Amino acid sequence: MVGAHATMAIVGAGLTGAKAAETLRAEGFDGRVILLGEERDHPYERPPLSKGYLAGTAERSEVFVHDSGWYAAHDVELHLGQPVVAIDRAARELRLGGDGDVLGYDKLLLATGSAPRPLDIPGVGLGGVHYLRRLSDSERLRATLQTLGRENGTLVIVGAGWIGLEVAAAARGYGAEVTVVEPMSTPLQAALGPELGAFFARLHQDHGVRFHFGVTVTEIEGRDGMVLAAHTSDGQEHPAHAVLIGVGAVPQIALAEQAGLELATREEGGGVAVDVSLRTSDPDIFAAGDIACAVNPVFGRRLRVEHWANALNGGPAAAKAMLGQEVVYDKVPYFFSDQYDLGMEYSGFAAPGGYERVVVRGDAGKREFIAFWQTGDGHVVAGMNVNVWDVTSPIQALVRSGRAVDPERLADPTVPLEALIEP
Template sequence: MVDADQTFVIVGGGLAGAKAAETLRAEGFTGRVILICDELDHPYERPPLSKGHLLGKEERDSVFVHEPAWYARNDIELHLGQTVDAIDRAARTVRLGDDGTLIRYDKLLLVTGAEPRRLDVPGTDLAGVHHLRRLAHAERLRGVLAALGRDNGHLVIAGGGWIGLEVAAAAREYGAEVTVIEPEPAPLYGALGPELGNLFAEVHRERGVRFHFGVRLTEIIGQDGMVLAARTDDGEEHPAHDVLAAIGAAPRTALAEAAGLELADPSSGGGIAVDERLRTSDPDIHAAGDVASFPLLGGRLRVEHWANALNGGPVAARAMLGQDVTYDRVPYFFSDQYDLGLEYSGWAPPGSYDQVVLRGDAGKREFIAFWVREGRVLAGMNVNVWDVTEHIQRLIRSGAEVDVDALADPHVPLADLVP
């Protein structure tokens, strides 16, 4: 039987929310667990949306965190297709947006995620303009890519980040023509800098992707509601039958802001500011996943990747139960593009490092890259090299100076470099 003396409410039905609910039950919590999700689908994982599921290699059911019956079996009160439009911190209630129902909480977890940034240009209302964040987006886009491949159609992608490049790879596998428009001088510039960004540009060029760097999309040209071309600020027109906006995501903080919770500075990615236990400025409210900005390695960071949701949700759940926990995971993500697989650990945006050290053969696309400042490893990325993530993360976390020549030498075991 569920003990109704305590009620924990989770707002947000993604991976972080589902894993938090799972953890509460695994840790023996017997109170009510209410999970409120604004989508009609059960909680699912997002990486397949731009990878296996988009390519048709993974079935729809494979993306869900739990089978639908799991929630009832574990006494999780799941509200699908519901939104929360207000938090009353004094009364400790949340208000449902559709009918104004008030739900009281003892502890509240905000895992509201992020929303794709929208193109602010003429033509975004045309039928062939797409975003990729939700399962419904991926299923629509999969049909679009298949049709473009059959008809030798053109896809223009605004944005050369991870989502943009993964969709570019998928589109080429379907046979579609692809042009990527990116204002920076290389793809993945904000994540990898120019050194590795240019390598990824070559990977995609070899597969037929066209890039147009240093420009912005200014207009989507259409006729009778359909896309015909995309215009950039240098006056060029790129033929297009469909356009994907892949220009990043913004944390969904409106609910927290209206409730008066402290937000992180936009210069560090914004989001809801939390401490090392993922508590917000209100001790009865926690936040995790894409929306949370947490302290790490002397700074503050908001991370939008799968591992952050996977690990953050359970830590938040344990903190809600009063356990002495700390969330200090080194950021981690992975990507698959064509026959290239990679894992990236750490965080080293352009300007934060003084050199990039390569170990292995970049020409064969089998190597490890390290972003280093004053001999200390800030981040590492293994490309088609496996079972090294633990060593890379230990190097990052140690903050110790390493011998850069040894770091570059594939004959020196990484384990020997870890203090």
């Protein structure tokens, strides 16, 4: 156990940072715990921002990791609206923005997350153009969607990734008209491939969403400072009362870069390079959540995962490693999505070009099935259950097993998933 007089500093007051602080106390650490965040809201979870809270089915109070009194009750020094601007590794100190205060640390966790990838085209500064990352973003967008629904207005979404599709579902729930512009030939093509991308296209088209594939947005036109239309690379004009830009996220690694920590390559996924215990190239500094590109023993390579479960699990793992415990962070990547009456969970990692076939078990037409991504040698690298529940554990066990599976048995719903894992 690290000494009682040690100071644990956590930069990034999101889910990762909050769960790390919680774990330090749960593991018996009674030294100083400092949690610093540049936002002014208490640590919150991000999935509701594009799901329940945005759609109006969850209250604002439900998004927070802990109630506001938890931090003082557990002697966690919570510094909100306090960006960290520099790390002095030699002195083991953090320099804060604004007044330039300096805080010392013995062990440091970087959990600075990611930010929306900006779109550099004319018109992005107009009123009615939205990004979605923070709680304040979701609050503004929710109010906009409510107004669009009442007034039969149109939302143009730039990018058919998870954020774009979840916002599309929320917008349609309010009654807004929705057009999605996507340069690939299907939604979610980079995440799921064209086979399942086409499935999600049909889902949204059945709910009245219009797609415009194979083009990019080149300009957002405005009038009197407000959005009027979005123009695409094929010369078309799409009327819009609001625009959401959802073209991916960028890991916030400026602090790590300034400190001279090793960074992962672009091919590895970018971010901060960490080992299986989430330790960086500096033995006193750890990284977790969106920015961490960790050696994953299951896949035998570095992975950077931008999903809720990685934040939920990575913070506690890093906290235990900071305390000197032996940690092997080997979680199978997991995420979920809710769109209309469809719920799905995805486990694993199927990179573009990293699989040979998609095997479907169940009825995709009824939107009740499991899809498996399988390599040429039969190894299942990922599985996605759609409106089929309580199967995450066997799917993850199948991914972990590395076993070759007959595609016919994989597709056969009469063969229990557990039987596919057995020798």
